[in-house]
Amino acid sequence: xxxxxxxxxxxxxxxxxxxxxxxxxxxxxxxxxxxxxxxxxxxxxxxxxxxxxxxxxxxxxxxxxxxxxxxxxxxxxxxxxxxxxxxxxxxxxxxxxxxxxxxxxxxxxxxxxxxxxxxxxxxxxxxxxxxxxxxxxxxxxxxxxxxxxxxxxxxxxxxxxxxxxxxxxxxxxxxxxxxxxxxxxxxxxxxxxxxxxxxxxxxxxxxxxxxxxxxxxxxxxxxxxxxxxxxxxxxxxxxxxxxxxxxxxxxxxxxxxxxxxxxxxxxxxxxxxxxxxxxxxxxxxxxxxxxxxxxxxxxxxxxx
Amino acid sequence: xxxxxxxxxxxxxxxxxxxxxxxxxxxxxxxxxxxxxxxxxxxxxxxxxxxxxxxxxxxxxxxxxxxxxxxxxxxxxxxxxxxxxxxxxxxxxxxxxxxxxxxxxxxxxxxxxxxxxxxxxxxxxxxxxxxxxxxxxxxxxxxxxxxxxxxxxxxxxxxxxxxxxxxxxxxxxxxxxxxxxxxxxxxxxxxxxxxxxxxxxxxxxxxxxxxxxxxxxxxxxxxxxxxxxxxxxxxxxxxxxxxxxxxxxxxxxxxxxxxxxxxxxxxxxxxxxxxxxxxxxxxxxxxxxxxxxxxxxxxxxxxxxxxxxxxxxxxxxxxxxxxxxxxxxxxxxxxxxxxxx
Numbered sequence: 001x002x003x004x005x006x007x008x009x010x011x012x013x014x015x016x017x018x019x020x021x022x023x024x025x026x027x028x029x030x031x032x033x034x035x036x037x038x039x040x041x042x043x044x045x046x047x048x049x050x051x052x053x054x055x056x057x058x059x060x061x062x063x064x065x066x067x068x069x070x071x072x073x074x075x076x077x078x079x080x081x082x083x084x085x086x087x088x089x090x091x092x093x094x095x096x097x098x099x100x101x102x103x104x105x106x107x108x109x110x111x112x113x114x115x116x117x118x119x120x121x122x123x124x125x126x127x128x129x130x131x132x133x134x135x136x137x138x139x140x141x142x143x144x145x146x147x148x149x150x151x152x153x154x155x156x157x158x159x160x161x162x163x164x165x166x167x168x169x170x171x172x173x174x175x176x177x178x179x180x181x182x183x184x185x186x187x188x189x190x191x192x193x194x195x196x197x198x199x200x201x202x203x204x205x206x207x208x209x210x211x212x213x214x215x216x217x218x219x220x221x222x223x224x225x226x227x228x229x230x231x232x233x234x235x236x237x238x239x240x241x242x243x244x245x246x247x248x249x250x251x252x253x254x255x256x257x258x259x260x261x262x263x264x265x266x267x268x269x270x271x272x273x274x275x276x277x278x279x280x281x282x283x284x285x286x287x288x289x290x291x292x293x294x295x296x297x298x299x300x301x302x303x304x
Numbered sequence: 305x306x307x308x309x310x311x312x313x314x315x316x317x318x319x320x321x322x323x324x325x326x327x328x329x330x331x332x333x334x335x336x337x338x339x340x341x342x343x344x345x346x347x348x349x350x351x352x353x354x355x356x357x358x359x360x361x362x363x364x365x366x367x368x369x370x371x372x373x374x375x376x377x378x379x380x381x382x383x384x385x386x387x388x389x390x391x392x393x394x395x396x397x398x399x400x401x402x403x404x405x406x407x408x409x410x411x412x413x414x415x416x417x418x419x420x421x422x423x424x425x426x427x428x429x430x431x432x433x434x435x436x437x438x439x440x441x442x443x444x445x446x447x448x449x450x451x452x453x454x455x456x457x458x459x460x461x462x463x464x465x466x467x468x469x470x471x472x473x474x475x476x477x478x479x480x481x482x483x484x485x486x487x488x489x490x491x492x493x494x495x496x497x498x499x500x501x502x503x504x505x506x507x508x509x510x511x512x513x514x515x516x517x518x519x520x521x522x523x524x525x526x527x528x529x530x531x532x533x534x535x536x537x538x539x540x541x542x543x544x545x546x547x548x549x550x551x552x553x554x555x556x557x558x559x560x561x562x563x564x565x566x567x568x569x570x571x572x573x574x575x576x577x578x579x580x581x582x583x584x585x586x587x588x589x590x591x592x593x594x595x596x597x598x599x600x601x602x603x604x605x606x607x608x609x610x611x612x613x614x615x616x617x618x619x620x621x622x623x624x625x626x627x628x629x630x631x632x633x634x635x636x637x638x639x640x641x642x643x644x645x
Contacts, residue, residue, distance in 0.1 A: 025608060029536065031530075031533060031535055031536040032538070034536070036536075072537055073538065075538020075539075122606070122608075122609070123470070126528055128530065128538035130385070130462045130463065132463035132466055133460075133463060182615070188528055189529060189533065190533030191530060291518065291615060
């Protein structure tokens with residue numbers, strides 16, 4: 001029995017364990033990183049290849065999933081998602097998605113750019129390489145416009161609220177997971193290739209303790225440093241995370257109308273994304289980086 | 305050292321698979337480069353698309369396309385749709401006319417249609433005229449200009465070409481996995497046995513594995529350059545080839561792989577009489593076949609796969625080396641955060 005152990009191990013490694021070790025490699029243009037590192041959103045000319053027939057039920061997350069392409073502005077396999085899509089007010093945009101679901105029509109789509117290794121591809125993805133039409137609603141992708149703020153001229157800014165009946169991931173599990181993610185970079189004169197393991201925990205429910213004053217982003221959004229708490233009066237799980245507020249949304253309006261003081265605590269719903277601000281800083285330093293902590297920031301999509 | 309033999313053997317196996325996969329990728333890229341595999345497939349696809357070798361040649365000779373070739377290469381490995389459309393329109397409209405002149409384009413197509421003859425000299429339908437007329441007269445499309453329509457037609461064709469290329473590369477990887485596995489006699493069963501029984505080798509392999517894990521991940525974490533780096537919109541990427549093994553890693557591979565000469569000696573040393581000879585030979589061959597098959601399957605998974613798994617095992621075992629501690633305070637991410645404050 002003992003003699004068989006190493007062979008069984010080898011067999012497990014090759015046939016069993018390996019498929020679980022998924023990581024993704026995405027190359028971004030430096031000029032793209034510089035343009036978007038201090039923006040909450042992106043405007044794109046988007047072709048809808050496939051969309052879910054209906055939004056996910058609110059219990060799942062309430063998102064409307066759309067797979068498509070924006071070769072010019074993004075140039076990567078991608079999806080776009082409307083949050084709270086089953087709620088009143090988003091119906092027109094959802095109908096528009098289906099009306100344009102032909103793999104040809106180019107529609108203007110605006111929303112939060114989101115670079116996250118949630119659905120990495122085994123093959124490297126290089127920005128600018130021809131993006132094939134998506135074969136289903138969830139192709140391998142690390143780039144998203146999520147949440148959408150405007151689809152074909154129809155604004156869905158009010159979708160940025162907590163999703164009724166949906167239980168988001170708890171703060172501790174989410175941030176423990178984010179903090180364990182690693183990243184490696186390969187930097188050339190004009191590009192940065194980013195490699196990171198598969199990530200998850202899309203929606204996190206947490207409290208933020210403001211640790212700085214809100215600062216404007218280049219596109220009308222705001223960014224503020226905050227500590228993350230699991231409970232309103234708990235200890236910080238992580239400190240000084242960039243919190244992104246998208247211009248024109250209810251969370252941004254609350255930030256504007258009730259400016260928080262340092263130490264104030266808000267209950268928020270957030271979505272993680274890779275911080276291109278940090279990637280840019282690393283890339284400017286030059287050289288390659290291996291197995292460092294993945295820099296991330298949180299998009300605030302709901303405030304209670 | 306770690307002190308958990310099973311985990312160390314796992315790390316060792318991942319490391320060896322990683323090194324062999326790197327060799328596999330490097331050989332594949334070299335062959336693809338030498339044979340201009342990408343360029344040839346693209347040329348084949350464009351010939352299919354326009355249905356005329358002469359038109360394909362004219363497109364390739366057009367300065368706008370010719371400028372995409374790397375020095376010393378005849379074929380570009382990638383042609384952006386915009387450049388293809390412009391070159392094709394220019395070829396059809398002919399000298400002295402603007403490439404984006406719709407009337408000249410249609411006149412050029414009509415002239416081709418009128419001249420088209422089959423092998424016996426009888427009038428026939430011109431493939432390019434037929435295809436392009438359908439593309440240009442598509443009123444259902446949202447696309448407005450002729451150039452946009454041709455670009456979309458080309459992009460659609462290139463989607464299929466990407467699929468062809470992936471399938472061909474996958475086939476090549478399997479062939480190379482077979483050649484490398486047999487050429488180096490890379491037998492997983494043997495490697496596992498050595499790692500399991502020889503602590504000195506195991507320690508050396510784990511040390512090297514840790515060093516490799518600290519280095520940048522392997523190809524395909526590609527190093528890429530762009531032709532128009534200042535412009536933020538997506539544009540033509542150009543791959544830069546990746547690195548090979550270090551001399552230490554090559555030496556380590558030499559230690560772990562039994563080699564054919566030694567292996568055949570062991571075969572000859574087996575008892576040579578009666579049924580036991582046949583039994584021993586069958587066992588020898590059976591174990592080897594299993595070992596080679598496992599190695600081939602492992603190599604087909606690719607270097608990034610094994611690099612990632614290697615890191616996971618090393619992080620798992622080195623409990624004190626939590627990834628969160630890896631970025632020292634004051635490094636760019638912290639500075640970047642501070643910029644917002």
